[in-house]
Amino acid sequence: MLQALISGSSVSKLGAKLKQHPYGNRLSYVVLAEDIKLEDIVHHQRWLKAEYAEALYRQSLSGLPWQQHTIKLFGKACLEPRLSLWIGDANTAYRYSGEWRKPMPWPSFLLPLKLAVQQKSGHQFNSVLLNYYRDGHDYMGWHSDNEKQLGKHPVIASLSLGHARRFLFRNKSKDQQHEYLLEQGDLLVMKGLCQDQWQHSLPKALRVKQPRINFTFRYTMPND
Ligand SMILES: O=C(O)CCC(=O)C(=O)O
Ligand SMILES: [Fe+2]
Numbered sequence: 001m002l003q004a005l006i007s008g009s010s011v012s013k014l015g016a017k018l019k020q021h022p023y024g025n026r027l028s029y030v031v032l033a034e035d036i037k038l039e040d041i042v043h044h045q046r047w048l049k050a051e052y053a054e055a056l057y058r059q060s061l062s063g064l065p066w067q068q069h070t071i072k073l074f075g076k077a078c079l080e081p082r083l084s085l086w087i088g089d090a091n092t093a094y095r096y097s098g099e100w101r102k103p104m105p106w107p108s109f110l111l112p113l114k115l116a117v118q119q120k121s122g123h124q125f126n127s128v129l130l131n132y133y134r135d136g137h138d139y140m141g142w143h144s145d146n147e148k149q150l151g152k153h154p155v156i157a158s159l160s161l162g163h164a165r166r167f168l169f170r171n172k173s174k175d176q177q178h179e180y181l182l183e184q185g186d187l188l189v190m191k192g193l194c195q196d197q198w199q200h201s202l203p204k205a206l207r208v209k210q211p212r213i214n215f216t217f218r219y220t221m222p223n224d
Helices: 050-063 108-121
Strands: 018-020 029-031 041-044 070-073 076-079 083-088 094-096 099-101 127-133 140-143 156-162 165-171 177-182 187-190 198-202 212-218
Touching: 050 108, 050 127, 050 156, 050 212, 108 156, 108 187, 108 212
Parallel strands: none
Antiparallel strands: 018 029, 041 187, 070 076, 083 127, 094 099, 127 212, 140 198, 156 187, 156 212, 165 177, 165 198
16 A cells, blocks of 8 residues: 555665756756765655655645744744644644644545655654645745754654755754755655754745645654
């Protein structure tokens, strides 16, 4: 059953490779994950089978109650530059921007995906944060996922659907930066010291008109 979701050619290619950016006419290159000696970041390109990835993308776009939250930035209330949704076991409420967010129960169509992500990464997850970037104006700023509720050295498995977007890492002293291109069906696993040593962001891409959806599977310390 699970094998039906997963592409046979998900094994990373080795060696130094440069890949041309698939959008924009600016000549721009992306260093593939395999070039980067960051053992705590693993990029499984095209992990999901194309037909399954496309069906999951469509179902997630139209079938989930996406919300646009307000956050406080320098004391001012602002709309987040993306939509999101917190899904998880009943005891995985989490604190974000001063508020408790209760999880939506797992919709049945996400259960086989959760199992497949657990199998691939070798870790258990009880929650997933979904992000919906409506177009290239939506983005996620620099941050580390280092909240207490995620525990020490969290493992976060991030699945990408929809339009390809750049995903950046910079180390905390800001003298190194790496770039990944996340395409439909890619699974990026962040673990070990990733959240301690690096920040990540999904920058704006103003030429992109199509949406992207991202699922970040996490283990959240249960509330009870
Ligand atoms: O959209 C992405 O790929 C990353 C999302 C992210 O970093 C997060 O939800 O913490
Ligand atoms: Fe993150």
